[in-house]
Amino acid sequence: MRLLKKGAEGDIFLTKHENALAILKTRKKKQYRNQILDDRIRKSRTIRESTILSEAKEFGIRTPLVYQVNHNDCTILMQHIKGVVVRDLTGSKLVFACKEIGKITGTLHKNGIMHGDLTTSNFILSNGKVYTIDFGLSQRTAKIEDHAVDLRLFKEILNSAHVNVMKSLWSSFLQGYRSAVGHSRYNQILNHVSIIEGRGRYAQVV
């Protein structure tokens, strides 16, 4: 077992499952957090992530297969997706990936799920297909507000991590998103994104 990444929530290990490469996602106890709160967060996220990883497949979203879930240790053993994290892509591949992320987000929303952590580091481009690998903050919700929060976060990340190409990435994301949710829902959500942005600290609202 080899440590791949010390993530924000837990550690990601590369391991094997029945002779195939697999990923073990752990949510270790966080010593700095109150233990009751810590248990609540780790357990609920492990359960939610593992169910949504499987459920998302039903409406055609590519996710890793879940092999094993341990509710007590808060670990998920899943398929290893070989590819490049979208955050590390450049040029036309990055533009393509953003459009795909838009489609994926739209499909999730249409099926009443918000991703909750829509960043370019939570998607992998593998053989020309985009996989969604992290559902730790996902929620079942059909609220406009929640869906708009997803879009706003993605925009924030593009604005900070992919400054130079932000505009073209954002427009291809929106193109993909619109193709999944349809024109009227798209306008509704986009309008709500500006409302949320207007709530931001010291945002220019007038």
Add this chain to the structure above:
Amino acid sequence: MICLGIESTAHTFSCAIVQKNKKGGKILSDVRKIYRPPEGQGIHPREASRHHIENSSDVLLECLKKANLKISDIDIISYAAGPGLGPCLRVAGVIARTVSSYYKIPIYPVNHAIGHIELGKLLTGAKDPLVLLVSGGHTMLAALKQKKWRIFGETLDTTLGQLLDQFGRSLGFASPCGKKIEDLALESENYVSLPYVVKGNDVSFSGLLSAAKKISSNQKDACYSLQETAFAMIGEATERALSFTEKKELLIVGGVSANKRLSEILKKICQRQKCKFFVSPIEYAGDCGSQIAWTGLLEATAKKGAKLDETFVRQSWRLDTVEIDY
């Protein structure tokens, strides 16, 4: 080069003199007068600005006296032009413009949030940090990238400082309430479940505030549970931003950085993420003129002073809109 910095964005009126040399900067004096609202109440902008005006000449004179300088020794003047409360901001603006035009000293409008960050960097020696700015006006995670401080997470509604102050005031405490809440929290270990809202790298405190008010019959338990929940949220957002940006330094600035429990949490996160932890010294954590003076000096390395008719104040002025040329 010597700069006089004037700060009056909220409850603090402060003048400071900072000298910049080849090695870095030195604070020659930093004098403050803080407006205190009555117990259980928040800042009244008009009353605060009246307080600032009434104290302005004393603070300015004392600041020169402590630095052992005359006004003619000052090379440039900077003032906090925003963000903040309009009536308060105008006090620093008026004083800076007056002194600048009478004595013909170049003037620099400075962003208050950048003041916090730059002084924090100067005093701690952090080089390329992810910055957590936690105060009454801000709760955001920022890192410098391509000439701007980019936001990697922030509050979607109230700030951490507001959360603590508004909760404290609902119990009748005097603002700022952070210290009192911190002390009461030390006396409990009984965690009452409260809403924990992290949305990606962002946090939201408004639901937590309402829920905490409902459990406030036991003040100690409520303060403990509020701190634990809010700080864990900030901790998680910080950890996410650290992991995303892969920065190797974390710098915490702003009034709430004085809280020991928050520092402890962030220190442990830094150990886990193998990054260096810096916290601005407590006497310079809150608003002060040194922040503004030092940022003015940095601006002066890249720019000429502003024209008098460009020396506005701006109540809404986001950190991520400022171009960093130095």
